[in-house]
Amino acid sequence: MTTAETSTPPVPVPAADADWWRTAVIYQVYPRSFADSDGDGTGDLPGITSRLGHLADLGVDALWLSPFYPSPQCDGGYDVADYRAVDPRYGTLDDFDTLLAQAHDRGIRLIVDLVPNHCSAEHPAFRAALSAAPGSAERALFHFQDGRGPDGSLPPNDWTSMFEGPAWTRTVGPDGRPGQWYLHLFDPGQPDWNWDSPAVRADFERTLAFWLDRGVDGFRVDVCDACVKAPGLPDWPHPTHGVVEPVDGVMPPMWDQDGIHDIFRSWRRLLDSYEGQRILCAEAWLPPERAARIVRADEMHQAFNFRFLETLWRPGDLREVIDTSLAANSAVGAPTTWVLSNHDVMRHTSRFGYDGPVALEHGVGVGDPQPDRALGLRRARAATALMLALPGSAYLYQGEELGLPEATDLPDDVRQDPVWERSGHRIRGRDGCRVPLPWTADGPALGFSTTADTWLPQPASYASYAAAGQRNDPASTLSLYRRLLTLRRRHRLGEGPLRWQESPGHVLHFANGCVQVMTNFGTEPVPLPPAARLLAASATVTDTLPPDTTVWFTGRQALSGGS
Template sequence: MTAQSPAQHAPGADAATTPWWRDAVVYQVYPRSFADADGDGMGDLPGITAHLPHLRDLGVDALWLSPFFTSPQRDGGYDVADYCDVDPRFGSLADADELIASAHAMGLKVIVDIVPNHSSSEHELFQQALAAGPGSPERDMYVFADGRGEHGELPPNNWTSIFHGEAWTRITEADGTPGQWYLHIFDTSQPDWNWQNPRVHALFRDVLRFWLDRGADGFRVDVAHGMVKPEGLPDAAVNAEGLLDIPEGEVPIYFDNDGVLEIYREWRPILDSYEGERMMVLEAWIPEHRLPLYIGPEEAHQSFNFGFLQATWGVETMRAAIEKPLALADAVGAPTTWVLSNHDVIRHATRYGFPPGYRFGEGLGRAETPDAALGLARARAATLLMLSLPGAAYLYQGEELGLPEVAEIPDALREDPAHLRAGVPGRDGCRVPLPWRADAPAYGFSPTGESWLPQPEEFGALAADAQEGVPGSTLEMYRAAIALRREHGLGRPDAPVEFLEDLPEGLLGLVRGEVVVLVNTSEQELPLPAGPDGLDLADAEVLVGSAEPVPGRLPADAAVWLRRR
């Protein structure tokens, strides 16, 4: 028996007329940690260009570049000082042009990260705002407010920063007196733009056109739910401990305000005016029921489905994380996106190495020890499940090598603002530079052996060249699955996802056309069940599996794609 989830648009869509982004496999590149060409220990644009054949051979359709703009790097480049230039650490505009041209020559699209909620405090316009004084047009580019209290000594409201502590910092005016406060939902070095100001809108329209003119195929929008703040900057509700009272599944008061939707309606015609199906995908951590408001023919093309990333290992949780976003996206005719790792979360090869109910903090602490083999086994299985689903799939650099989260980073080398402000481990553990060659200095990341974060010894065995051509390696499994996904049209939403019912406990099964996908989430090997229409899946052809196949059976914590004979 099978149960269907809704199709995402009309069946029978012609692949030749389907926009590329609807079913693309997109590979996220974190430039600091991908490949270092000049030997300074930090990744750069020429390093990315030199390794584009890796992405081509992996079979992805596009690469998404995390910020490479001019920046003091207080938050890994998400503190932008100039949106229309390249930070010298990463290269030059000429290097960006060469990267885009080389990617296009290999058939790869290029998505550029855009950071519209805040800039760096070193941005020229913020420096002008500091110098110009209260009430000036320059200061109105950012969110400044007078303080409360008798002498303005208290913050304008009780908002707190995502990176811990107050969300406001008081400045000293040019005459040396205590002055206004500026808002920074993130680090103190990341002042929030004032999106009530038309000049801010005009600035970002120009930024979009700048990169579209240089050949960018789309944008990933950072903190896409955050630009517009509630009118009057009211206090947030607090709980008994005095912390912001945010109900489960909701977001802080300064996120997900309806005004952000108007920004995307303003941007969409700009993208539509360029040839080549330019697109934007939103990083919007919002309640799922709000997602359809952000995507559609007049808004953004896609928004990340973080519910799938957050789903714990198990049939019910993983099935729900598939069915609900499919239904929500279907309501607005947009494709779903799927993601398991990115530069902000603990790598899924490590997350799955803990019990399903484990509560993670911000990053992985040194005392937290996962079952590495179990984590990788489940990560490989979850990846096969993800790549079988309709819509776009987003990969994070290094997951195709099975890289784990790195906990053993000296505190003195950690750069995440959350670590510097609150002492939590932070996100550096998923940003450790990639291993390319097992026997090279810095595992081939840098020609000098320099690396801005230390790489653990286990990276050697996981290096790209150590997995190249090795049957059953994680790299070869990714290559095979991506190729099969394209061959069988699994990313296209023509056919609905059909879930198999009445399966043994712990077994998740779904049908995509002629492909049957099975995931064993239990701790024991299970026999292959009867398939749809009573077909015996024990006789089906194995297309790809996450574990060594056993005739007629599926190992624990493993997944397989079968083709019915």
């Protein structure tokens, strides 16, 4: 095997590309945990702006911001009290405009979060609804129902919350008497909007226009498949967690109802009326064939491939989900959007450190079985190298480029995920993937802030993952990500098509253009083609491919075979 040059100069991000979203690599920032500019222990917009150089050097095409809107933070900002403002903890609208302008100056597009299924219980519209009478126009914006039973003391149906417990909370009137119930698929502090209301639809279009007018490049749409509920809100005595699928041919009444598509089409028309290509990315935990319905030509542009994220480190399972996903999206003319980590699931650096399945959103704490960190990192690097060679778009979650593991030793008394309390301390939740990033190996908060009193504490072990210590180390995870993103753009890997090559059962081998990709899932090294010219590898490679390793290479002799 011959080795290509070890240093690859970056390829500039194109200034304009009508189809940029089809092949883009988009980096998620969770604002509370990225960078703190004012020393209060919470990340903010100026902090993100100060670290844009890191993202430019990494080579991403766009930045997605999790919510930065005014919020009581009962669910990490996904309980929005004002959709058209910035929470003072994160800065001001001027700070947002500065971030947007400086990102664009660096060739990085900016996507913001839209949270249409629910708002905060502190939202003015919900506060007005609580004060209004049953049957009022104010209550029609939400799902208020009378309870069941002779005194209305039972919830209107049997739906359960995604955060454990019932999906209904009973109101109490000014006189102290119990009243109607309201629906919340998540926390009681997150009442669900009623999308049967024309007023709700009109107000969200005003929100979209507000941010589009400021110049954003699109929206990641939270829980978009839950906006429309089945008429009558019928009982559903089945679990609704994870990828949502039909039971006996019937979809759960709170997920993926046909009415969502009219909403998405109206949003697409609005976005298409703006100059440049603005995009919509769907968060929908659906199987590939149902998710593909959301990305038809007149609806959203992208949908996260959560089936890929959930797949275990098994070659057959991964090949099946890759094939299924590409076929489903190809049928509607949409790209597949790959993802391995985000702010809601265990970081894949830790997830792959277990031999079997894990509960993605349950978290890990002191006393729980711990992942094998070395194995997890090795597999995570290999998984990322495999993913970034697949045709389509890809999302990265902040810190994964550092090989950052889940924080598995957080004290239980600092946990903030609402599922921790609502589950009676059975489920630790998602705080472990949201811990502030380490930028330096020293300082009170490892370069994240000037105070050690961060909103979630950083494990001491995070110092060894600091960005500063990895920047000039060619063997670091950060260097691997930079190299993969540069090569991905240079060889136009996002465009495809993918062609499977003959390989043993414990190896995945495919070609994308002139680049060959092999991943060894076995326990022994496998030979590489002798004429292969190495482009990148997730671990040290000679003339054989070690276990849990992915390699990119070229060479005429390596191009024989295929399926």
